[in-house]
Amino acid sequence: MEDRCRFWHPPQLPSVDDLPVSGDQMRPASRMIPVPRPGILQEVKLCDLTEDVAEQLRETEIKQLKKRFPKDKLIIQERSDGKVTFYRMTVEATDPDWPFDLKEIDIMVSFPDNYPQEVFTLNVPLDKDLPEVMARHAEEASLEWLQAKHATNLLRGKVELLFRPFLRWLDRSLERLFTEGARQLKKEIDVERAGLQFIPYQELQAAVCEKSEKVTSSEPASDTTPAPDADGATSCEERLEMTEGESAVDGGKLPRSGCDKEQQQEEEVSHLVENIKISDPRRGTEVKVLGLRLGENTATLVAQKITVSLQCNRCKVTADLILNGRTACAAQCEKCSTSINAAYRPCMLHHYSDVLGYLDLHNVTTADLVLQDCDLIVGCLSCSQECPVQNLSYGQTKELNCEHCHSKLSILAESVRFQYIQPRTNKSGSSAVSYKTIRDPAVQKGKPLPDKGACKHYKQSHRWLRFPCCGRAYACDVCHGEDQDHPMELATRMICGYCAKEQPYGNGKPCISCGSMMTRGTRTSHWEGGLGCRSKVKMNRNDRHKYANTNKTISRKAASEKK
Structure with a gap:
């Protein structure tokens, strides 16, 4: 990372051979011959890169790869022609606070002959426990990083061995890649459960291209098409004349241009998207x-x-x-x-x-x-x-x-x-x-509840109450206490027993949907056979029950018992 590295690198001390010698002392000739140290050559300027240097860099990268991974975590595979060699290795996360159960990932790399002028190939095998969506995401993100790093080096005018920097980047970014891949996997699972299906844009584009090729091959060649030149192409003047002729014949309507073709392809793609079959219909x-x-x-x-x-x-x-x-x-x-x-x-x-x-x-x-x-x-x-x-x-x-x-x-x-x-x-x-609509006693909208919402405790109550303590609906507080074992809170909503309309709680108010009274209330000041007003204070004076038994003689024993 050069100057962008956040760690402190102490200055390298000069070697013994580079120290000044006092007097006429001379060092042995054997010490003055520089001995090449393996593994030092990591990057070279692009102007100094030759075939021998590129081959040396490639061999250095392969040697470092073999030394880094033990034999039990490295598999070397060669093709039948012997030209391409694949190196498959297992990379394990070094984070001590790793949050996932799966801690390692397998990668397969191959170094081309002109490496490092070209980026090495990278694949994530699908024969492990890692889901395919997460593996594809990790592979795409790795290739994007490699391409960006290689392009940056070319702009700076140098080539670099990218395998070891890639391993360091992968170790730091593995948790993020797993998290993003898991989110994509969750989205696909939710979409499949919802009955939809994802179709990649590449497949839709390929289908459109095949369809356009079939249409082009089925159309007969026009006789007015100008003959091609010796190199198989028509000249610009002939194409211009053909365009002007077609526009004059068609009443000023030019033939379909490149933009019109792209628009047609987009319309066909959207048509294909609209016709996607739902695998899980509504049922x-x-x-x-x-x-x-x-x-x-x-x-x-x-x-x-x-x-x-x-x-x-x-x-x-x-x-x-x-x-x-x-x-x-x-x-x-x-x-x-x-x-x-x-x-x-x-x-x-x-x-x-x-x-x-x-x-x-x-x-x-x-x-x-x-x-x-x-x-x-x-x-x-x-x-x-x-x-x-x-x-x-x-x-x-x-x-x-x-x-x-x-x-x-x-x-x-x-x-x-x-x-x-x-x-x-x-x-x-x-x-x-x-x-x-289901024949459901609780939620059949527009039809009465069982027994019109009444229960054995309150015969004249035609409603169900929804209690906020548990969120359930019961006919009364006693029914709630018999079924639940937690402290009861006063109901804030109720369900009409005549039309099953759920509404805010209102004592003595009619239903907001059907207008029925859900409780038996004192609507008049008359006796009405015992179903109306029973209070002699509020009863109408014209009702004979208001003064009934007023002058009746009561014994002292009954009066004392009444007191």
Whole structure:
């Protein structure tokens, strides 16, 4: 690194042979002959580079490589023609705080005959435990560094042995390469789970070129094309005349230029991208977040792990189940021992999509989503980083700051709806998707809850209450206490028992959707057979029950017992 090195290099002391001699003393002639030391020649000026010097540099590089790596970590492979030799070695990270389980990486290098005028080739084999995406990323980053280093040396007018500097760079950058490769691997896995497929731009460009070649070969040659010259090309004057003739015939419309061809290729590429087949179509039970509002700096939201309340189709017992996007879950019903299978396929929530994911269920139906127990990952729009989010409640805006750039993020979710998607095939053979809402007692929008939300404790209460302490919905506080063992907090939201509309809690207020009264209240000042007002103070004076039994004689014993 020359002057840019951050370490201190002490000045080299002169050797004994270079020290001045006092008097007429003379050193032996054998000491005056310089003896070449192996390994000193590392870089040479470009003007002084000859074939012999280049060969010497190449041999020096190979000798240093063989001395650096032991025999158990170095494999030498030769091609059948014997012209190219590959050196495969295992490079191990020297960082004492290495965070990954995989600590080493295999590389394969080959030195061309004109090395170091040309950079040596580098490959990362794929027969080890390192994933292909991470291996490709490490190989591309290494080649970029080698090309940049070689170009810098050429600008300075010198050539340098780059293998040992490359090993030092690789040792310092190995953790960063693994981290970036792991992020790319995670993105590809998330895309595959979402049902999409990445197609490299090179493949699309190759497909477009093949298509254009086929079209060109299928078109007949025009008779008006001028004959080529002796070297097989038409002259500039003939091409100009041909262009002017075509423009005059076509009414001033010039033939397709290079820019038009590039535009046509881009249109074909975009057409191919639009026609990518989705490997994992929309199926199962769709979990849709209603009333989703993401803040200005909030880009995406992904649920890595969710907690859902599932109801057995046989005995109608409800239980909670934790699902993640990696493995399916298999369990048994506590009452009837029916086998239950459930799997969760996450999706990415953003400003134009409110689908949280899809559920594949067997022998159970969904009852509720416990949003407070879900593990969410929110993406920041300012720094494109992700941070975890927990304790998200229905109807409450969750505000947090990004862990990287400290931008303000906000998330709001009103409720969740489950929708069953069943694929079917038309008579014409084309596949279509039909949507059918699940017969779910908890979230069937527009239809009443079981028993209109009433329970055995409160017969006249037609609503379910969602308690913020656990994020679950119960018919009353007693039902919550029977099912949970934690201290109860007052409910802040409720679900109408007539239309299943979730809304903020309001005592004595009608439903904001259907207008029904969810509790039996004193709406008049009359008795109404015992269903109306029972307070004689508030009762209408025209009601006979207001003064009933007022002048009745009461015994002293009954009066004393009443007191």
